[in-house]
Amino acid sequence: MRAALGLYLELHAHPELSGAETGTAERFAGHLEGDGATVTRGIGGHGVVGVLRNGPGPTLLVRAELDALPITERTGLAYASTVPGTMHACGHDLHLASAAGAFALLAAEPDTWNGTLLVVGQPAEETLEGADAMLADGLYERFGTPDTVLAQHTAPLPAGTLAHGRGPMMAASAALDVVIHGRGGHAGTPQLTVDPVVTAAATVMRLQTVVSRETAPSDQVVLTVGSLRAGSRGNVVPDEAELSITVRAATDQALERAVEAATRIVRAECAASGCPEDPDVTLVSRSPALLPDPAATAAVRAAHEREFGRHRVLDWPGSMATEDFPRFAVGGVRTAYWMVGTTSPRQWRAAHSAARPVPPNHSAEFAPDVRTALPAGIAAMATAVRQLFKETW
Known part of the structure; x- marks a missing residue:
């Protein structure tokens, strides 16, 4: 536990962004x-x-993530990030330290399991x-295809509790980058321009109607325009405007419909504005819904209830957050996934008294x-690894 805590403190104080996780990878590898x-080292980037x-037995893979986020930390912790504008705001440092700590326990008690254990530090999850x-770099071909891949994720639940889902744990998602092409010019002669700012605003x-008017109320869909960039001065109509769009849905089918609708709306608004060129619509990333294997989930939940007590193992209602963990479920590989609470009683009381959510x-x-x-x-x-070694064997 002491070594795992030391690793956590090191990682939290020295976060690294996606694709630049050199120090994080080396610290994790060293432990x-x-x-x-x-x-x-160096699998699929810094993996x-x-x-x-x-001995003989199944192969299990434990996955934790290496990367941090471009956020300026405001926690006031003594071990807060020392890297300006970067922090572990999603708990990846806790995931890595937990994986390293679990590995240390399993390595020290080989009589409690049989098989092959793979522990993966994955880059660029965010x-x-x-x-x-990592898969394209031959993860399974080089190290063996696992029977089950396991992961856990922090959540603003009471610390010391766990939560399992009975359906999708996280949403399917797609990220789109859009460039709207206008015709720039002088702000005083707008009739000679095609204003991409107006087109972008429209x-x-x-795009809000994708959810309100094109999605069934029974479906869960979220569409967010997280970035709109255009121009540099108030007296100049720019040539282009850029949008960054994220679409999330509880099912892959609902996601596909929403992405098609968003693309249609972007193109139609550009046509309505008389843009001189069709917009550039680029699919930046896509991830399927996270739906862990029901049998593996049931086995792990039962083991957690025995270890922690049933009162500390909660139900997870699902989330519109997303991640790329489902990509590991290829060729019949099962997945198991659960949430780990992180909120202290003090944090819980402070949030409740201020009538605001826990950060x-x-x-x-x-x-x-x-x-x-x-x-x-x-x-x-x-506990989950030991149980699945038994279940699979």
Whole structure:
């Protein structure tokens, strides 16, 4: 536990963005090697794979993420980020420390399991690129196709609790980058221009109807225009406007319909404005809905209830957050996935008294209660791995 806590503090203070996780990968690899893993670096970017073989049996893969977010930390923690504009606001530091701590427990108790354990530090999860990159770099061909892939994720639930879902855990998602081509000119002669700012504004407003008028009320769909960039001065009509759009849905089918509708609206608004060129619509990333294997979920939940007590194992209602973990479920590979609570009683009371939510993931104030959440994360992962080695064997 002490080594895992030290790793967590190091990682939290020295976060690295997607695709630049050199120090994070090396710290994680060093801890795995120190506990007996054979480690390979540089898989699919900065990806790390630790291997521990313990006789005949199934192969299980534990995945944790390396990357942080471009957010300026406002937690006031003594071990807060030392990197300007970057912090571990999604709990990836806790995931890595929990995976390393669980590996240390399993390595020290080889009589409690049999088979091959792979521990993966995945790069670029926040950009939904890392899982595909590792698979394309031969993750399964080089290290063996696992029977089950396991992962856990922090959530603003009471620290020391876990939560399992009975359906989709996270949403399917797609990210679109759009460039609207106008005709720039002088603000005093707008009749000689095709203003892409006006077209972009109309597009943003019309995109809201994808959810309100083109999505069945029974479907869960969220569409967000997270960025709109255009021009540099008030007296110049620019040539272009850029939009960044994220679409999320509880099912892959609903996502496909929403993406098609969004693309149609972008093109139609540009046509209505008389834009001199069709817009550029680029699919930047896409990830399927996260639907863990029901049998693996049931087995892990039962093991967690025995380990933690049923009162500490909650139901997860699903979330419109997204991640690329489902990419590991190829060729019959099962997945198991659960949430780990991070909120201390003090944080819970403060939020309740102020009538505001607990600072969630991706908040500049996200601060897991590491004293409670990290031991729970370590025990949850080690317990799940032992159980699935038995189930699969």
